[in-house]
């Protein structure tokens with residue numbers, strides 16, 4: 001049986017000393033790189049886990065940090081992927097943190113779901129659907145009446161303007 005390699009050169013398998021030292025060099029570089037990233041964190045520079053860009057952590061609106069370090073631009077994609085992966089309790093915890101971070105640093109507004117009304121998204125950067133904090137997602141207030149903060153839907157939209 002013949003094996004073809006992409007560049008036409010024969011490969012000597014895993015016992016090639018050059019290849020081993022190449023691997024060791026790479027491990028060392030990775031190690032050095034993670035040391036450098038730790039050092040940068042000390043200087044107040046952190047890296048987005050999604051796009052790998054560096055941001056100043058002194059800017060509180062640049063990175064969302066809660067066990068994850070995600071820059072503002074990466075949030076929509078990151079959130080839609082992780083909200084499906086997380087368990088309910090963890091998702092709700094993170095969702096509440098994310099919603100308050102977006103409100104605090106990106107002028108996000110809580111918008112009620114209104115039956116029959118389509119939200120105008122022309123001035124919206126992105127939005128996430130979050131559990132209504134007033135009724136804890138039940139859609140009802142203590143007296144059993146419909147929650148006026150979410151119109152009884154149990155969820156609200158956190159809308160980030162452009």
Ligand SMILES: [Zn+2]
Nearest residue numbers: 048051071074
């Ligand atoms: Zn990013």
Ligand SMILES: [Zn+2]
Nearest residue numbers: 132135147150
């Ligand atoms: Zn509610």
